[in-house]
Amino acid sequence: MATTVSPRAKQYTDELDRLWTERPGVLGWLTTTDHKRIGIMYFFTTLAFFGAGGVEALLIRSQLIGPNGHVLSPQAYDEVFTMHGITMIFLFVIPMTTGAFGNYLIPLMIGARDMAFPRLNALSFWIFLGSGLFMYAALLQGHAPNAGWFDYVPLASKQFDPGNNIDYYGYGLIFNGISSTIASINFIVTIFKLRAPGMSLNRMPLFCFAFLAVAFALLFALPSLSVAALFLELDRQLGFHFYDAAFGGAPLLWQNLFWIFGHPEVYIIILPAFGIATSIIPAFVHRRMVFFPLVALAEILVAFLGFGVWVHHMFTVGFSTLTTVYFAAASLIIVIPSAIQLFAWIATIVTGTPDFQTPLLFIIGFIVYFIIGGLSGITVAAIPFDQQVHDSYYIIAHFHFVIFGAAVFPILGGMYFWFPKVTGRVYHELTGKVSFWLTFAGTFITFFPMHIVGILGMPRRNYTYPPDMGWTLLNFIESIGSYLLAAGLILIVANLAISYFRGPRTDPPFEGDTLEWATSSPPPPYNFAVIPTVRSPYPMWDKEDRERDNQRLERGEGLLNLEHATPATTVQDAQLDEILSMPSHSPWPPLTALALTGVFAMLVMQHYWIAFGFLVVGGLTLLGWHQNEEQA
């Protein structure tokens, strides 16, 4: 929001600028602890991985455009579809939502000046980058993981996959999981402790509720994946027998451990999308969210119930009906909190005065795809039907509708929505609308026919198919759809990139109801000159409070300008509790991440003593980290 400040207010904001501005240049970015810079680094890194995953998708669709394709050999196809899944889930959608959107927006939305643990925040980014480069090093070596993104044993065991392809997967996921665990701890403590005074839990934006649910889900789901990967590597490297039936192990143990993580993971993917939707809808329909408390509760319930449904990915492994009935029941009931949110979004749009700009179009697209994907999800919660379509393209259709359609569309909409706030420029609206329709059409044409071709019997993960199965035309249509989808995505990126350099420098053409819209565009390094007054879940619609903040700035009240400070408040009622001194630029996070990258690189090369050496170096960097008396 454009603000003309008095000389006195400018004096105060200049002081804050001096306290909070980080050093310029590459060194500044390397040592940053500013949540906005970290969010931006996450954004561009995840966008690059999205591009890589997209290229992998186009290779798959090009291979399958006709029967008996020759674009990829069978071995290359295995690596490409595996890397596509790993990239999109672990290197794109999770870090884009949590790392980019979450990091940038959450402190702003809650009226804070940074995350609770700024250096830990930087560490989570550098570890994420290290883990991504680690896994792509496998591709460059020609030894990419090749047993699917869920990597079932015994195919992934040493006996059947003797190269180090799977070791990049196993170590890589443990490595990547450290970044997400750290990030989730940071989100929870930030949301609990750093909310502006007056922002009690019931006044917290729904975006923050979604991220709180995501963070708790990550915290409790990741250990299962780490244990699964640990067991896999112990079997492969040291000859243990967790998954080896001949020695009393259980191959199904891998599947159970993987899906105990894997199912909450898909809710972790979708919940931030729910949060983005609940930010965009009120802004463009000019109405409060219908059923606000129910939506908040539904977001938390989805995360909680998501831990009880994992065997629905395993309905064909031979469990007894007495076992599977638990999961079928929970899988059907989990539809209800999702439906509550769906009704709330639709009711809010219908009862408001919608302004169909690009961000809202993407959210409407998200709702359409979430409904279709959700319906196909209900069908596969029925065990007999699932047993017919398991491992077929019907499943691929379902999860691409919910992951691409329902998780990525809000990301794209969010990119448009917050672009003016982050950059201070405006994108081209007509191009935005065209990019939406291209992407929407491309998504539908690519993934809808997969329902049909799956029911016609086409199995997933086959590098080609014969010409007389009746699948040829549908695969051709899907591949054309994928090129259309790629065009839409490229247009989005081009629109935003060109607008960044040449778009009009002006105030955002729209405004949300949360506190990030109270700052300048882009926000200053200190976020808020005065710690905001909050008395409702829609602080930007409380004009008297925003005016009161301006008056406090004039009087020099609530500045916290004696040091690099932000307030800490109580968890439930956000009563002011103490003033925290926050750390600024630090070299230790990238150094620690570098040491950790060395550990995993040496492990995959089986240089165990050197790996231990890097671990010791990592420990030393942590000592350096704590040499000054700053907070974590």
Next chain:
Amino acid sequence: MTRHPSTVLVWFGVLGGAVAWAAQFVAGLAFTFAQCNAPPGRWDLPVQRWQSGLAIAGIVVGLASIAVCVRLYRQTRDVDHAAETERLGKGTPPPVGRINFLATTGLLVNVLALSIMIMTAIGAPFLRLCQQA
């Protein structure tokens, strides 16, 4: 009941059904895995009796939680919320409006948990022991 019910009662109302579901889930799975995944003759557990028993126990707890929520809701719905919000701070009891909100929350949580437990319970007496799905 006093104006400020005990914390234990409030949280039983909110979470009792969910915790009962979680306990029924973990224990029930343990029994079915133990009996049906094990080599024949390793165990001889009365799985269906256990499943039925766990389901009944869970449903009873779920119903009790719902009853607590309904009672808390009725007791706290006619409260001057504005007056209550003034008395916040370390050591003060939660505002009555918050208890009303938690009771409403608990109703939804417990109804969902109860639904899952009932749906699971319907299967247990009728499914043939260890028949593959």
Next chain:
Amino acid sequence: MTDAAGQVPRSAHAERSRAAAAVDRSRAAQPSGWWGMALFLCSEATLFGTLIGSYFYLNFGSHRWPPAGITPPEIPGPAISTAVLVGTVPLMVLGAAAARRGRRWSAVRWIVAAFVIQIAYLATQVLLIRHDLLDFTPQGTAYGSIYFTLLFADHAHVLLGLLLNGAVLYKVARHGLTNYWLIGVRGLALYWYVVVGITVAVLFTVLSPSL
């Protein structure tokens, strides 16, 4: 040390024990560092829940547990050493309480006492594991794999605790019981409460064939 209104403390400025203790008393909510440790421990507890669940999953799927040729574990040695470790919990409680009252050297003494016992515990466990390895190995059976992995994971956390002990003691002794390191002592104590609890759970798990 308080803000301009004199109402809440600027906690980073509490560089002496009594000042840090005063900040600790004045807080209505747990500090961020305490929350960070608590959440990290939730993750670690879940890790061990998964490991213990895997133990019983493999157990339930076996004909015999432990397999033929492997003696069921002995109870006395592991049980006594774990009981001794549990005895360090009151010492950590007293250490954290002393720190919260601003008694720097009292806190250091209690933590050092716990430290010595924890080192003795770990040394005992290493000897017990070496003894077990003479009977069976992790490469021999799935039982061996999960048994040794569970114990190794637990002892790795004990070792990490010892390293944390050393770091916190050094900082408190050398630089004083500042607000930051008072939170560090509280976090350290919380770490040990949970790790000792996990150790007891692991003990019951690995001894379950003999119980």
